[in-house]
Amino acid sequence: MKxxxxxxxxxxxxxxxRITKSLTPICFSSGVILATPxxxxxxxxxVALITTATSTxxxxxxxxLVSNDFDGLCEGDIVRLGVDGTVQILWExxxxxxxxxxxxHCNSACIMCxxxxxxxxxxxxxxxxxxxxxxxxxxxVAHVGITGGEPTLFLENLIDIxxxxxxxxxxxxxxxxxxxKTLADFNTAERIALANPNIxxxxxxxxxxxxxxxxIVGSSGSFDLTMKGFxxxxxxxxxxxxxxxxxxxxxxxxxDLAEYIYRNLPFASHIALMGMECSGVASDNLARVWVDPxxxxxxxxxCVLEYHRRxxxxxxxxxxxxxxxxxxxxxxxxxxxxxKKAYLPQCEQCIKREExxxxxxxxxxxxxxxxPIVT
Amino acid sequence: xNLTEFDELLACSExxxxxxxxxxxxxxxxxxxxxxxxxxxLATKLRTRKAYLxxxxxxxxxxxxxxxxxxxxxxxxxxxxxxxxxxxMTWDVAKKTIDMIFQAPAPSIKIEFQGGEPLLNWEIVKESxxxxxxxxxxxxxxxxxxxxxxxxxLTPEIVNFCKKNEIDLSTSLDGPRDLHDGHRKSxxxxxxxxxxxxxxxxxxxxxxxxxxxxxxxxxxxxxxxxPEVIDHYVEMGFTGVFLRALNPYGYAVANYSxxxxxxxxxxxxxxxxxxYIVELNLAGTPFxxxxxxxxxxxxLTPFSTGFVDLQSPSGAGxxxxxxxxxxxxxxxxxxxxxxxxxxxxxxxxxVMTDSYEQVFDGPVIRDLAYNSCVETMPxxxxxxxxxxxxxxxxxxxxxxxxxxxxxxxxxxxxKNKRILDYIFTILDQGDERIINLFWAWATRRSLSxxxxxxx
Numbered sequence: 001m002k003x004x005x006x007x008x009x010x011x012x013x014x015x016x017x018r019i020t021k022s023l024t025p026i027c028f029s030s031g032v033i034l035a036t037p038x039x040x041x042x043x044x045x046x047v048a049l050i051t052t053a054t055s056t057x058x059x060x061x062x063x064x065l066v067s068n069d070f071d072g073l074c075e076g077d078i079v080r081l082g083v084d085g086t087v088q089i090l091w092e093x094x095x096x097x098x099x100x101x102x103x104x105h106c107n108s109a110c111i112m113c114x115x116x117x118x119x120x121x122x123x124x125x126x127x128x129x130x131x132x133x134x135x136x137x138x139x140x141v142a143h144v145g146i147t148g149g150e151p152t153l154f155l156e157n158l159i160d161i162x163x164x165x166x167x168x169x170x171x172x173x174x175x176x177x178x179x180x181k182t183l184a185d186f187n188t189a190e191r192i193a194l195a196n197p198n199i200x201x202x203x204x205x206x207x208x209x210x211x212x213x214x215x216i217v218g219s220s221g222s223f224d225l226t227m228k229g230f231x232x233x234x235x236x237x238x239x240x241x242x243x244x245x246x247x248x249x250x251x252x253x254x255x256d257l258a259e260y261i262y263r264n265l266p267f268a269s270h271i272a273l274m275g276m277e278c279s280g281v282a283s284d285n286l287a288r289v290w291v292d293p294x295x296x297x298x299x300x301x302x303c304v305l306e307y308h309r310r311x312x313x314x315x316x317x318x319x320x321x322x323x324x325x326x327x328x329x330x331x332x333x334x335x336x337x338x339x340k341k342a343y344l345p346q347c348e349q350c351i352k353r354e355e356x357x358x359x360x361x362x363x364x365x366x367x368x369x370x371x372p373i374v375t
Numbered sequence: 376x377n378l379t380e381f382d383e384l385l386a387c388s389e390x391x392x393x394x395x396x397x398x399x400x401x402x403x404x405x406x407x408x409x410x411x412x413x414x415x416x417l418a419t420k421l422r423t424r425k426a427y428l429x430x431x432x433x434x435x436x437x438x439x440x441x442x443x444x445x446x447x448x449x450x451x452x453x454x455x456x457x458x459x460x461x462x463x464m465t466w467d468v469a470k471k472t473i474d475m476i477f478q479a480p481a482p483s484i485k486i487e488f489q490g491g492e493p494l495l496n497w498e499i500v501k502e503s504x505x506x507x508x509x510x511x512x513x514x515x516x517x518x519x520x521x522x523x524x525x526x527x528x529l530t531p532e533i534v535n536f537c538k539k540n541e542i543d544l545s546t547s548l549d550g551p552r553d554l555h556d557g558h559r560k561s562x563x564x565x566x567x568x569x570x571x572x573x574x575x576x577x578x579x580x581x582x583x584x585x586x587x588x589x590x591x592x593x594x595x596x597x598x599x600x601x602p603e604v605i606d607h608y609v610e611m612g613f614t615g616v617f618l619r620a621l622n623p624y625g626y627a628v629a630n631y632s633x634x635x636x637x638x639x640x641x642x643x644x645x646x647x648x649x650x651y652i653v654e655l656n657l658a659g660t661p662f663x664x665x666x667x668x669x670x671x672x673x674x675l676t677p678f679s680t681g682f683v684d685l686q687s688p689s690g691a692g693x694x695x696x697x698x699x700x701x702x703x704x705x706x707x708x709x710x711x712x713x714x715x716x717x718x719x720x721x722x723x724x725x726v727m728t729d730s731y732e733q734v735f736d737g738p739v740i741r742d743l744a745y746n747s748c749v750e751t752m753p754x755x756x757x758x759x760x761x762x763x764x765x766x767x768x769x770x771x772x773x774x775x776x777x778x779x780x781x782x783x784x785x786x787x788x789x790k791n792k793r794i795l796d797y798i799f800t801i802l803d804q805g806d807e808r809i810i811n812l813f814w815a816w817a818t819r820r821s822l823s824x825x826x827x828x829x830x
Contacts, residue, residue, distance in 0.1 A: 208397075208401035209397050209400045209401050210412070211392060211400075212397065224411070228415075231419070256398055256401050257401075260401045260402075262676075263402075263420065263677045264416050264419070264420070264677075266676075301827075304827070305827050308825065309810075309814035309825050310814070310818065311818045311820065327827045327828055328827060
């Protein structure tokens with residue numbers, strides 16, 4: 001998530017609050033952080049202050065913020081202030097891509113994981129509960145992503161968050177990013193499915209056999225559990241999306257995987273073919289997992305065609321137009337979170353720049369074939 | 376797979392990771408030890424394919440009369456002169472029939488009015504539809520009606536009634552005028568083609584183009600002229616044709632020497648006609664060959680297909696059933712025709728005297744189901760096309776005197792095997808445009824919806 005930094009004053013421990021930029025210097029609702037370029041004389045009722053100026057206020061504050069970073073903060077955003085002066089944006093009021101991180105434990109060890117799951121004891125759950133309680137009730141929340149780590153590992157916490165989302169944002173779609181393994185247990189799958197009626201289960205499947213899939217996810221037995229998870233979800237009549245990260249280990253197998261999915265999981269409501277984000281574990285394993293997207297153009301084209309012929313709903317995530325054959329441009333989606341999305345200097349000359357999904361600013365390696373499209 | 380690859384595969388120890396092994400494992404042709412998941416997935420795939428069994432009888436055909444105003448030389452139903460009114464279904468029988476139909480557990484029910492020519496006994500058709508709709512107010516099934524008619528006796532009143540009650544017409548067109556009139560002879564000597572053409576226009580005005588479909592019967596005369604017939608279908612505004620071979624029932628038996636042909640001759644003509652239709656599509660005229668489309672659905676997709684005549688166990692009685700004008704119940708049209716030819720072997724019961732259980736859980740339907748699973752039938756069990764095929768026990772009985780029959784030399788088997796051979800040859804040739812078209816047919820979409828080319 002996006003983090004900016006200023007100079008800390010009087011911050012004894014982390015503070016979580018909702019940003020307001022309104023100049024009313026007195027506030028009576030709790031958990032509100034005033035963000036203002038001009039520090040007023042009196043600041044009453046706020047839990048903290050964020051400013052581009054130097055702060056003399058007695059309440060906790062982060063000051064001397066770069067004005068670009070300050071402008072990036074919006075009314076209603078929920079942030080966490082650290083003792084070191086960091087401002088972490090946990091929830092963007094204007095975004096449709098807000099994500100709740102429930103933990104950083106995982107029961108898989110994917111060789112291209114963009115994170116580093118550390119299994120820390122950090123109190124993610126209480127932070128996320130706090131975030132949800134702070135989201136302005138007047139805001140219409142259309143969508144919430146839930147991820148981790150593996151969010152289903154601490155089941156009670158997940159159920160609690162799902163219930164809260166159901167009660168507070170009854171119309172919000174929930175994308176639950178899970179490897180599906182715990183869902184192999186029908187009771188677990190059922191409890192999750194019943195905790196919120198609007199869940200889309202986003203589950204990765206990287207190859208059509210256990211040998212290949214398990215090698216990629218770094219854990220034997222995963223393929224079988226995930227497949228059983230899919231079947232439990234269809235029994236529960238819940239929609240599933242299949243996520244396929246494209247990497248060295250599977251790009252030659254995409255068409256066979258398409259046929260496997262059609263034959264065994266024809267009920268999938270969406271298939272996402274995803275360019276890899278080279279950060280975290282993936283960046284450590286770069287030599288092993290990296291494949292320049294230009295290499296798999298043909299394989300990607302063919303498998304998109306296979307899905308399309310089968311009337312399956314397919315999308316391409318995280319890949320810019322210049323790396324895709326023109327015939328499959330229409331499947332490319334704007335999938336990269338705004339704060340992570342980037343373009344290269346040469347992209348300025350590209351005529352497709354405005355619609356382009358862009359690249360990950362977080363990736364340590366980019367394709368060598370990112371070139372402006374000029375005709 | 377060539378022989379070397381096959382030998383290599385056999386020589387490999389467990390835990391093989393050769394690309395060929397992994398490909399076959401993904402398709403569930405091969406497996407490693409103790410693969411519970413593969414068994415579970417295969418079971419699900421089989422269940423999905425056989426899903427048509429769970430809803431039980433969906434198609435219910437009522438023979439409204441055995442009379443007809445035509446004497447087609449291939450008539451399977453051996454139509455009877457219009458003056459003999461004792462072969463009409465009476466209201467008592469019609470009402471009892473509909474009562475029985477609604478005892479079927481199927482969530483969706485289609486009632487098809489057949490003959491003879493059902494319009495010659497229009498009052499009973501009309502009353503049956505009104506009564507069925509009344510019963511359905513409580514039964515709440517997805518209810519549809521089709522009238523199989525030559526539309527010669529179509530009147531504005533009938534069109535209006537069909538429009539109001541959302542009834543489809545299934546009619547017959549045998550191609551250009553000379554072919555049509557040559558085989559579909561009206562009893563009064565007038566051109567049945569002219570009458571068809573005029574009334575088709577009237578029917579389409581009321582019911583739309585989708586509301587009137589046409590069926591082609593292929594005789595010896597047609598074999599060399601199928602492209603011409605197809606052109607005629609296109610010209611008349613139809614969007615597809617079912618290239619259907621003659622069946623050995625009714626008048627078709629007596630006239631076989633004039634109108635019949637061998638399965639081999641049929642498949643040669645079929646293949647050429649299919650090529651012709653493919654070309655039409657690629658040149659921009661959307662037109663479906665429905666039998667190929669059905670087989671492609673089975674070859675290319677994992678889903679169940681509801682085609683009564685090619686199921687395993689046979690769809691006879693299970694998917695479709697026919698109620699004769701006198702209330703007698705048969706598992707298929709062919710069984711009814713056989714009865715008319717004097718053999719009542721497949722009589723399941725009578726709506727006037729028997730209960731639903733006696734009829735649909737009786738010896739006839741059980742015997743047919745037991746003996747029509749291609750998965751276990753000698754010859755079929757080891758056939759590569761078994762998955763796409765089905766059994767036709769009544770036809771086997773007609774040809775061989777036995778419901779299991781001897782399929783490898785039956786016309787049914789020869790025809791299907793060769794047609795599938797041809798479809799696989801085309802798939803194997805891998806012309807992307809044709810494969811796109813085949814996917815369009817298999818998924819019931821237009822060619823443009825399947826192709827990727829950016830416009």
